[in-house]
Amino acid sequence: MQLLEALTLILSCQLAGEVLVLVSGLPVPGPVLGMLLLLAWLGLRGGVSERVAQTADTLLGHLSLLFVPAGVGVLVHWERVRDQWPAIAAALVLGTLITLAVTALTMAGVQRLLAWRRGGRHE
Amino acid sequence: MNDAPLTQIWVYLAASPLLWLTATLVCYLIALKIYRLGRDNALLNPVAIAIGLLIALLQLTGTPYQTYFDGAQFVHFLLGPATVALAIPLYRQRERLKTLALPILAALLAGVTTAGLSAVALGRLFGADTKTLISLAPKSVTAPVAMGISEKLGGLPSLTAVLVISTGIVGAVLGTGLLRLLRLRDDAVKGFALGLTSHGIGTARAFQVSPVMGAFAGLAMALSAFVTALLLPPLLRWIGVVD
Numbered sequence: 001m002q003l004l005e006a007l008t009l010i011l012s013c014q015l016a017g018e019v020l021v022l023v024s025g026l027p028v029p030g031p032v033l034g035m036l037l038l039l040a041w042l043g044l045r046g047g048v049s050e051r052v053a054q055t056a057d058t059l060l061g062h063l064s065l066l067f068v069p070a071g072v073g074v075l076v077h078w079e080r081v082r083d084q085w086p087a088i089a090a091a092l093v094l095g096t097l098i099t100l101a102v103t104a105l106t107m108a109g110v111q112r113l114l115a116w117r118r119g120g121r122h123e
Numbered sequence: 124m125n126d127a128p129l130t131q132i133w134v135y136l137a138a139s140p141l142l143w144l145t146a147t148l149v150c151y152l153i154a155l156k157i158y159r160l161g162r163d164n165a166l167l168n169p170v171a172i173a174i175g176l177l178i179a180l181l182q183l184t185g186t187p188y189q190t191y192f193d194g195a196q197f198v199h200f201l202l203g204p205a206t207v208a209l210a211i212p213l214y215r216q217r218e219r220l221k222t223l224a225l226p227i228l229a230a231l232l233a234g235v236t237t238a239g240l241s242a243v244a245l246g247r248l249f250g251a252d253t254k255t256l257i258s259l260a261p262k263s264v265t266a267p268v269a270m271g272i273s274e275k276l277g278g279l280p281s282l283t284a285v286l287v288i289s290t291g292i293v294g295a296v297l298g299t300g301l302l303r304l305l306r307l308r309d310d311a312v313k314g315f316a317l318g319l320t321s322h323g324i325g326t327a328r329a330f331q332v333s334p335v336m337g338a339f340a341g342l343a344m345a346l347s348a349f350v351t352a353l354l355l356p357p358l359l360r361w362i363g364v365v366d
Contacts, residue, residue: 007204010204010207010208011204011207013207013210014203014204014206014207017207028268028348028349028352029267029268029271029348029352030203031202031203031204031206031207031267032206032265032268032345032348032349034203034206034207035206035207035208035209035210035213035345036210036345038207038208038210038211039210039213039214042210042211042214043214043217048211048214048215052211053211055208056208056209056210056211056212057211059201059204059205059208060205060208060209060212060326060327060330060337060341061330063205063323063324063326063327063330064151064169064170064324064327065147065148065151065173065198066198066199066201066202066205066323067170067202067266067288067291067323067324068147068150068151068170068173068174068177068195068198069147069191069192069195069196069198069199070199070266070284070285070287070288071170071173071174071284071285071288072174072177072178072181072188072191072192072195073188073192073281073284073285074174074178074285074289075178075181075188076188076281077279077281077282077285080255080279080282081282081285084249084250084251084252084255086249086250087245087246087247087248087249087250087251087255088246088251088255088259088286090245090246090248090249091241091242091243091245091246091249091251091259091262092262092286092289092290092293093293093297094241094245095238095241095242095245095259095262095290096262096263096290096293096294096297096320096321097293097297097301098237098241099234099237099238099241099263099319099320100294100298100301100302100316100317100320100321101301101305101316102233102234102237103230103233103234103237103315103316103319103320103343104230104302104305104307104312104313104315104316105305106226106229106230106233106234107226107227107229107230107311107312107315107316108226108307108309108312110225110226110229110230111223111226111309111312114225114226
């Protein structure tokens with residue numbers, strides 16, 4: 001019963017998100033908007049109920065599993081991947097590592113800059 | 124004599140979604156077991172192992188992907204509700220979020236631009252055609268969003284799905300090592316970078332390390348989905364990949 005209530009809340013947010021995307025023509029997918037709706041709802045209610053939290057933790061605990069079916073789809077594109085593998089491999093490995101480094105260093109750098117400025121004011 | 128009933132059972136099972144749904148769960152559990160046996164070594168990524176096992180199974184039985192997906196779509200569907208559920212770990216981190224607004228905004232813009240440009244530049248350098256380039260460009264964004272962007276710009280959405288997942292696996296396997304090499308210790312920073320680069324798979328990996336890291340990875344995944352959907356089309360037009 002608890003699981004049912006929590007799932008209903010989550011699916012309702014997703015449905016509302018999908019409808020909003022259709023109506024507004026925003027270039028983002030429904031579930032992402034649904035997540036923001038759920039976030040707003042939690043903010044309005046001022047907290048997360050135990051059962052919703054548990055259901056969410058169960059879903060997110062096995063997030064990796066949900067990517068398996070789409071991943072098996074590599075079968076369909078086997079020839080294109082085989083013919084252009086150097087480009088694909090370079091973009092996948094180097095591109096991903098570069099993006100990871102730039103993102104992490106930017107965030108840490110701005111954080112340090114802010115802390116330094118704050119510290120400077122105090123001295 | 125025994126052959127005929129066996130074939131009948133196979134024909135029956137092959138026509139129902141039950142077989143491949145079960146196979147997906149079994150392969151994932153086996154992959155998880157291997158990952159645990161290897162003491163959670165990131166190289167033994169459970170998504171990659173499960174995909175490998177299933178591909179081998181489909182090839183051995185001569186089953187087309189469409190037949191497989193008819194069963195596995197029930198698992199695939201849960202990606203949507205799981206994305207919505209990310210609101211909960213995010214909500215738990217709301218206090219830290221407020222103090223980190225500026226670093227997050229800067230990292231978001233730098234990360235999204237780098238992800239798109241590096242994919243296209245490297246792809247071009249090594250001779251990918253335009254369709255592959257467009258399919259590569261949104262590879263750091265969560266699968267449903269990336270597929271939408273790819274389709275809109277003239278790429279191949281199903282190829283994008285595969286590239287998105289591969290990016291997730293690369294980030295999950297090599298990411299924590301690179302972050303250690305960069306001497307970053309803050310779980311908020313590490314999580315945000317993993318989520319932005321490797322979306323849900325990076326987020327799954329981040330949750331394995333710590334709840335704070337997972338929450339910030341989820342945040343990065345959600346924010347970058349928005350920002351990439353808005354920024355990538357003009358960016359690709361600007362560098363002349365699409366007109």
